Amino acid sequence: MTRLVFQKLLIVLVLFNSCVEKIEFDLDRLDRERLIVSGTLTDLAETQFVYLSQTTSNARQPFLEDGDKGLFTLNDLPRPVSRARVRLHSRELGLSWEYRETKPGTYELSGFLPPRPGLEYELEIWVQEKVYRSQPQRMPEVVGEDQLSFSFERARLENNPEAALIAIATEVTLPNQTGGYYLRWTVEEVYFWDLTFFPNPFNTPPPPCYVTEISDAARITLVNGDLLNRPGAVSSQILAKRLVDQSFLSRHYFNVKQLSITKDAHDYWRKVRQLVNNTGSVFDIPPAPIRGNMYHVDDPEEVVLGYFEVAKAKITRIYTTRADVPFFLEEVCEYVPGKRATEYKPTCLSCNVFPNSTSQQPEWWFDQ
Template sequence: MMNRLGIFGLVCVVLAFNSCVEKIAFELDKPDRERLIVSGLLTDLRETQFVYLSVTTSNAREPILDGGNYTLDDMPRPFSGAWVKLIDVTSGKSWDYYLTKDGQYELTGFVHESPEARYSLEITVSGAVYRSEPQAIPEVIGSDELSFSFERARLDDNPDAALVVIRTETTLPEQVGDYYLRWMVDEAYFWDLTFFPNPFNTPPPPCVVFGFPEPERITLLNGELLNAPGGKTTQIVAQKLVDQSFLSRHYFNVRQLSISKDAYEYWRRVREIVNNTGSVFDTPLAPIKGNLYSVYDDEEVVLGYFEVAKGKRERIFTTFADVPFFLEKICEYQPNKSRDEYDPTCLSCGAFPNSITYFPDWWFDD
């Protein structure tokens, strides 16, 4: 019987002060060699751009040393041995991405200057070259007005879960059709570390944690199905279980992306697979063809998508005063409680995988 495995995670966005990686699993027969997985997004927003590279498992995969033991798994592994660059095929101008951590390549200082530009990603690995189809940044986009509400609703097996729901009232572009929209949401919240008494009365450093509230939600809008230039539509873009992260200021960063028809179709197919919870007779899970290819090997399969989009960002935040549910202050200092009885997240901001010990520049803008 063939080995089956979940292999592909996509979308990565904003890691300068925000960090999120949405992982969506597909099943794939185990091949004889590794396959490259590309996950990238380029926008016209003045922010750091990212590309993430990893490789699938294969029958030839070697074990890795983990905690003193050699282990062999079928999870994608970050790939760091590539030269990654962005090319404007109309002008010939190019920008290099730089490796900042395993599998993560970063481009800073990019400015989209011309509506004529057509962008392609080029990846070079040991003589092999991979490219994405050239794409233009769309010229139209809508606008968002965000709101939140705290509600009781079913979440998985919990029929009365305490949730925060993030909604947008979107004003559509002033044209009929010929546009496609997608929304992405990440979060950032202040985490109150335990303040232990000390001779200098020095508080712990600030701790800001980044993540994503609902990675499997894919919110799309097809302008071809609407005849409402400048009209409005309301939809949920994220929801999250209310937990101790709501004891302090909790931001939701919402990006509206104006994307190509091909990108829309890609994400529509991804959403169909993610939402496919029917029987084995339903559409089988499979890797979805993206927009990347091998320059020298027509038979090689390259997984993933490099997306080029016009972006618009809005933020909204909640505070503890907004929360209508009881929340236990698990990190609050208690004189009769020893330090080792506190959760590690109460003692160090580094206990969170994505966190910083200072406030982002935008934290107090609102």
């Protein structure tokens, strides 16, 4: 059976460079493509995003790489869906808002007032002649309170039995009610990267470089309030673990977004977690597409992958500095007299080498 790596696009904390979480799992290659929808609408005053892509299929044509030489390329990665029309609806308010495509497959809703808890919202997508719609999602009204901490440890990571790791944890104060709430967390990193400072007549330093990444994307942390009879209690959760590298030479933030989601969204993420964590034998639960809350208006039997969720959200931040790190970190971008510029790593020479980077300092950088 032909297999592919299905990179599931999921919305997480999107502050500056629309960083996208990716989770990988196997999926049977089918005779036709499937639409992947990934989006989260929150009540935060932030830009809202929807990501559209399409799985591979046996019938998909290869990309034309070089027409003059007749070179083609064919891979199994999802491809972004462009020129779609994406619209958000609130039937209760009688209002609609249009998303704008900012780059292939990325649709952005700017200047949108934070949605109100208790109201229902739905997403509508036009792709060529097809219309897709989400099941209405009602925004939850309660969310917990995070108290973050970090710890460093030596633990096994793949073939390294003594890898240097950092773990991000929370002591979350649960909503003060019995059941009826469902929580999920995402973790984004933003760190300062020191570019190489080459001596020059004006002693001008390189521009600042701030890099955004997703932390431990395959870890899906969930709390089901229906299983807890502890209003306002405290629960400990590990939110992310990652390798300690040169990104910890300077200030390194972990931005934790707690999402209060619907029961249906929780059930969806629980299934994704089960699939991602399925590392048993080939006779265990087979990899399979997970139907989300999107459907084809004229063909409800068509399986649409991904999920559009509406969530009440809260952001909490914690950061480390080099003084916190108990491990030796080599200065990879430090200037060495006589060393040619071509001998430095590309990441030492330009911030643009990082997929999600900027020279603009986040407005909250020194809030803590």
